[in-house]
Amino acid sequence: MNQAPINVPPAWHRIGKHEVAPEASHDEIARFNFLSNLNKYLATMVSPGNRIAFDKRVRPRFRREKGRDFENRREVREAMLRDPHFQTWSALRRAAMEMRQQAGRSLVLRQAKQLAEKAERLNAGKDTLQLNPNLTIPPYIAKVDNHLMPGSYHTELFEGDVSAAANYDMGLFVTTGGALGRFNDGGGKAIAQWLLSHHPEFKPKHILDIGCGLGHNVLPIAQAYPDAEVIAIDVGAPMLRYGHARAQAMGITNVKFIQMDGQYTGFPDESFDWIQTTMFLHETSGKSIYGIMKEIYRMLKPSGLTMHIEQPQYTPEMDLYEQFIRDWDAFYNNEPFWSKMHDIDTLELMTQAGFKAENFFQIGVRAVNDNEDHTKPRAPEPEDHGRAAVWNVFGAWKK
Amino acid sequence: MEINDIVLANSKAKGKRPYFFDDAAVERVLNITMAVAGELAVVHERLDTIERLLEAKGTLSRADIEAYRPDPKSEEERQRWHAAYIARILRIVQQEMEAIRDENPENNRTMDEVADELEQI
Numbered sequence: 001m002n003q004a005p006i007n008v009p010p011a012w013h014r015i016g017k018h019e020v021a022p023e024a025s026h027d028e029i030a031r032f033n034f035l036s037n038l039n040k041y042l043a044t045m046v047s048p049g050n051r052i053a054f055d056k057r058v059r060p061r062f063r064r065e066k067g068r069d070f071e072n073r074r075e076v077r078e079a080m081l082r083d084p085h086f087q088t089w090s091a092l093r094r095a096a097m098e099m100r101q102q103a104g105r106s107l108v109l110r111q112a113k114q115l116a117e118k119a120e121r122l123n124a125g126k127d128t129l130q131l132n133p134n135l136t137i138p139p140y141i142a143k144v145d146n147h148l149m150p151g152s153y154h155t156e157l158f159e160g161d162v163s164a165a166a167n168y169d170m171g172l173f174v175t176t177g178g179a180l181g182r183f184n185d186g187g188g189k190a191i192a193q194w195l196l197s198h199h200p201e202f203k204p205k206h207i208l209d210i211g212c213g214l215g216h217n218v219l220p221i222a223q224a225y226p227d228a229e230v231i232a233i234d235v236g237a238p239m240l241r242y243g244h245a246r247a248q249a250m251g252i253t254n255v256k257f258i259q260m261d262g263q264y265t266g267f268p269d270e271s272f273d274w275i276q277t278t279m280f281l282h283e284t285s286g287k288s289i290y291g292i293m294k295e296i297y298r299m300l301k302p303s304g305l306t307m308h309i310e311q312p313q314y315t316p317e318m319d320l321y322e323q324f325i326r327d328w329d330a331f332y333n334n335e336p337f338w339s340k341m342h343d344i345d346t347l348e349l350m351t352q353a354g355f356k357a358e359n360f361f362q363i364g365v366r367a368v369n370d371n372e373d374h375t376k377p378r379a380p381e382p383e384d385h386g387r388a389a390v391w392n393v394f395g396a397w398k399k
Numbered sequence: 400m401e402i403n404d405i406v407l408a409n410s411k412a413k414g415k416r417p418y419f420f421d422d423a424a425v426e427r428v429l430n431i432t433m434a435v436a437g438e439l440a441v442v443h444e445r446l447d448t449i450e451r452l453l454e455a456k457g458t459l460s461r462a463d464i465e466a467y468r469p470d471p472k473s474e475e476e477r478q479r480w481h482a483a484y485i486a487r488i489l490r491i492v493q494q495e496m497e498a499i500r501d502e503n504p505e506n507n508r509t510m511d512e513v514a515d516e517l518e519q520i
């Protein structure tokens with residue numbers, strides 16, 4: 001049993017407010033508070049039992065029966081699926097993810113029309129929002145409701161709908177227990193700070209963010225480089241409508257939101273100094289990920305930079321149990337490309353696109369979290385695999 | 400634009416739902432129980448707010464509470480609250496129904512199956 005004192009997650013009312021955000025009632029906030037605490041409890045108190053079950057009974061039994069050890073994480077998963085503790089944790093974690101969607105959707109859908117109107121008021125007449133209703137939604141988005149989000153990023157329940165984005169905006173704080181900061185922008189802040197401090201000489205004028213969603217992580221980049229022209233693209237119109245309105249409401253006006261497929265943008269060759277993706281590549285697919293990287297290479301200026309924020313890749317050195325537990329979301333939280341994506345050799349992905357191996361790099365970054373009270377000591381706690389606000393960033397300079 | 404927000408809030412995501420327990424019935428009951436647990440926490444938080452406010456600002460008599468009868472508007476609001484409450488708790492039953500009803504087998508595949516396809520496209 002984990003005996004460390006529990007670090008309670010911040011209550012939901014601390015979430016950063018902006019003009020397009022939905023109204024939340026006392027009960028809706030309380031429902032989110034319950035779910036953040038449930039997630040925290042499952043991650044810190046119940047999940048460690050999986051490792052114990054693995055070491056004490058699942059692995060010994062497999063060895064006994066097969067006369068050998070596990071050879072890959074699929075074998076680990078098949079064996080763990082028969083373990084009662086893993087079943088309980090998985091069933092509860094799945095329920096928590098479904099309940100989080102339910103809570104976000106019930107909050108947002110009851111005021112869907114008002115939200116669309118709020119966004120429209122901020123968006124009307126602005127050339128910094130460009131939608132393309134004829135865009136083909138890529139099959140890996142159209143066919144999959146990623147992380148159990150009914151209707152994915154692109155579905156509109158009526159014209160002008162922004163509910164998918166509003167639901168995402170309100171619920172992320174719950175899933176991550178506030179670990180990404182009040183505006184869920186801890187990843188964008190971390191990468192901007194890293195670049196400013198490690199490459200002060202780099203002064204990007206044209207920046208592209210692919211798969212921007214509602215712009216959580218691109219806004220800190222736009223703020224860090226206020227003289228840059230930033231273009232944020234996504235395939236989902238609700239994300240862009242809401243994201244643009246949110247940026248306007250927050251007074252950040254150097255970002256253009258455009259509905260486009262990152263694999264086929266139509267931007268001229270060598271248009272950008274910096275092309276960023278954040279928690280995006282794992283929601284693409286086996287061929288398109290290579291296509292997108294080629295498109296990035298094409299669009300980058302000479303001496304340009306590209307970086308990609310993701311959870312850690314699986315490497316042959318990574319313990320099979322760790323690979324298996326990090327893979328849970330792939331199968332049970334509707335992230336079907338997650339597993340394959342984290343197996344890809346990122347160096348090979350970049351060199352196939354045209355980057356030179358010597359210009360490839362990887363770094364680790366940790367979310368900049370304005371929810372953390374640095375005056376209070378925090379108890380150490382086990383990692384919430386697949387959700388932790390600590391990432392692997394890989395990238396390359398085009399030289 | 401009229402949407403049924405109560406039903407839509409509960410929508411099933413595409414993909415065949417994994418059941419971790421040998422008997423799906425156990426998992427169904429677990430889901431219902433967890434939803435009830437959540438709603439109990441919601442009520443607890445609300446009562447806690449009320450108690451703290453009452454303590455800070457003054458009192459309210461128990462007789463007032465016992466004598467209260469909702470006017471028609473409040474009655475409608477309260478009955479709708481019950482409808483949403485029950486739908487929320489029985490979410491999994493609705494989603495299992497959606498899975499049966501959805502004729503498109505594409506939307507009831509396991510993520511293993513979708514992963515195989517995504518690898519190819």
Ligand SMILES: C[S@@+](CC[C@H](N)C(=O)[O-])C[C@H]1O[C@@H](n2cnc3c(N)ncnc32)[C@H](O)[C@@H]1O
Pocket residue numbers: 138141153154187210211212213214215216217233234235236239260261262263277278279280283284
């Ligand atoms: C997990 S979200 C990440 C959002 C954002 N980058 C963040 O950090 O919060 C992935 C986003 O990528 C978008 N997307 C998926 N495929 C895309 C493509 N081919 N081109 C542009 N956007 C895409 C989705 O619509 C979704 O909004």
